Amino acid sequence: MTIPHLAERRAVIDACLAMNRLGINQGSSGNLSIRIPGGFLVTPTSLPYDEMEPEDLVEMGFDGTYLGSRRPSSEWRFHRDILQARTDVDVVLHAHPSYATAMAVHGLDIPSFHYMVALAGGDSIRCAPYATFGTQALSDHALAALEGRLACLLAHHGMIVLGRTTKAALALAVEVETLARQYSIARQFGDPPLLPPEEIAQVLEKMRRMRYGQPLDTDDRPEDTARPRYP
Ligand code: 13P
Numbered sequence: 001m002t003i004p005h006l007a008e009r010r011a012v013i014d015a016c017l018a019m020n021r022l023g024i025n026q027g028s029s030g031n032l033s034i035r036i037p038g039g040f041l042v043t044p045t046s047l048p049y050d051e052m053e054p055e056d057l058v059e060m061g062f063d064g065t066y067l068g069s070r071r072p073s074s075e076w077r078f079h080r081d082i083l084q085a086r087t088d089v090d091v092v093l094h095a096h097p098s099y100a101t102a103m104a105v106h107g108l109d110i111p112s113f114h115y116m117v118a119l120a121g122g123d124s125i126r127c128a129p130y131a132t133f134g135t136q137a138l139s140d141h142a143l144a145a146l147e148g149r150l151a152c153l154l155a156h157h158g159m160i161v162l163g164r165t166t167k168a169a170l171a172l173a174v175e176v177e178t179l180a181r182q183y184s185i186a187r188q189f190g191d192p193p194l195l196p197p198e199e200i201a202q203v204l205e206k207m208r209r210m211r212y213g214q215p216l217d218t219d220d221r222p223e224d225t226a227r228p229r230y231p
Pocket of ligand 1: 073
């Protein structure tokens with residue numbers, strides 16, 4: 001019997017294994033979901049990624065019902081609520097990387113100390129208030145913190161990153177963790193000066209024009225790039 005959505009299942013497992021390799025996650029912390037017609041696939045709860053097989057992923061509907069032999073991630077509510085509300089993305093990644101989590105323990109947003117903060121869609125990466133893992137309250141806080149953004153921190157918990165693809169979400173997760181690390185180091189020299197909102201607005205506009213941070217596919221060329229001289 002062929003297993004439905006096999007390519008998506010494999011993409012999720014590959015991204016989970018990559019999170020481990022990149023040091024974004026450890027043990028069975030974190031979870032990942034991907035949109036499929038009528039719902040989404042989500043990683044099962046408490047199963048280490050290196051033991052995960054395609055059939056272990058749980059198929060869920062937006063009504064919270066699910067198919068499969070495993071129980072869905074304890075965080076299925078925020079995966080469902082985000083995928084339902086944010087039709088601009090198809091992947092939700094949740095992880096507990098050390099520097100982003102250290103900032104989240106202090107309830108700190110990542111401010112505009114570096115222009116790359118704009119990759120997440122605005123002039124800061126917000127930290128959502130604390131709520132117990134797996135609760136509707138946590139999902140509500142996360143959705144609010146993600147307003148107009150592709151990433152947020154979760155107080156005393158970790159981070160959520162959104163993307164069109166597993167690859168894009170993974171790349172942004174690495175970037176957010178790097179920003180948190182850089183910010184933590186920069187603070188050792190005093191309060192880092194911030195880029196003003198007008199500059200971040202310019203950076204956002206330039207990133208939009210260049211499709212900065214997104215791989216180029218076929219003819220999908222940024223507006224301000226001349227054709228390459230060498231094919
Ligand atoms: P699950 O194993 O239930 O996905 O939980 C991991 C986690 O990070 C909870 O926030």
